[in-house]
Amino acid sequence: MIHSYAELRAFALSLNLPQVEDSTGWGNPCLKAHGKMWVWWSPYADAAVFKCDFDEREMLLQADPDTFTLHPHYTNHRFILVKAGHIDPTWAAPRLTQTWRALAPKRWLKSWDATLPN
Known part of the structure; x- marks a missing residue:
C-alpha cells in the first residue's frame, strides 16, 4: 500500500x-x-487524487468508504x-x-504506440 506523496511519486515514476x-500545481508538488497535472496529493485531505468520472466515483465511494473519500x-x-x-x-x-x-496529445500517442512491441 502507498502511504504518502513520496511513495506515490516513486511508484508513478516506476511506471517509466x-x-x-x-x-x-497550486503551490503543491505534483x-x-x-504538461498537465497527473499525480498529486490533496492539500485538503491525507489522500492521493485520481481522475475519475462522476458515476464511477459514486460507485467507489459506496463500495469502499474506508478507501475512497x-x-x-x-x-x-x-x-x-x-x-x-x-x-x-x-x-x-x-x-x-x-x-x-x-x-497525451493524440498524434504523439500514436507515434509512441508505434514504437512499442506488439
Missing part, C-alpha cells in the same frame, strides 16, 4: 512513462504528464480521493497509465 516531470473542494470535479495507506498499487497502476494516455 515518458513525458513525465516533477512540477507544482507530477505532470504531457471526497473532499468538498473536489465535488464538482472528476476526481476521487484515495486515503493514505489504502492506495493499492495493483489498482493505481492501470489508473495512472489510463490517465497518462488520456493526457
Whole structure:
C-alpha cells in the first residue's frame, strides 16, 4: 500500500512513462504528464487524487468508504480521493497509465504506440 506523496511519486515514476516531470500545481508538488497535472496529493485531505468520472466515483465511494473519500473542494470535479495507506498499487497502476494516455496529445500517442512491441 502507498502511504504518502513520496511513495506515490516513486511508484508513478516506476511506471517509466515518458513525458513525465516533477512540477507544482497550486503551490503543491505534483507530477505532470504531457504538461498537465497527473499525480498529486490533496492539500485538503491525507489522500492521493485520481481522475475519475462522476458515476464511477459514486460507485467507489459506496463500495469502499474506508478507501475512497471526497473532499468538498473536489465535488464538482472528476476526481476521487484515495486515503493514505489504502492506495493499492495493483489498482493505481492501470489508473495512472489510463490517465497518462488520456493526457497525451493524440498524434504523439500514436507515434509512441508505434514504437512499442506488439
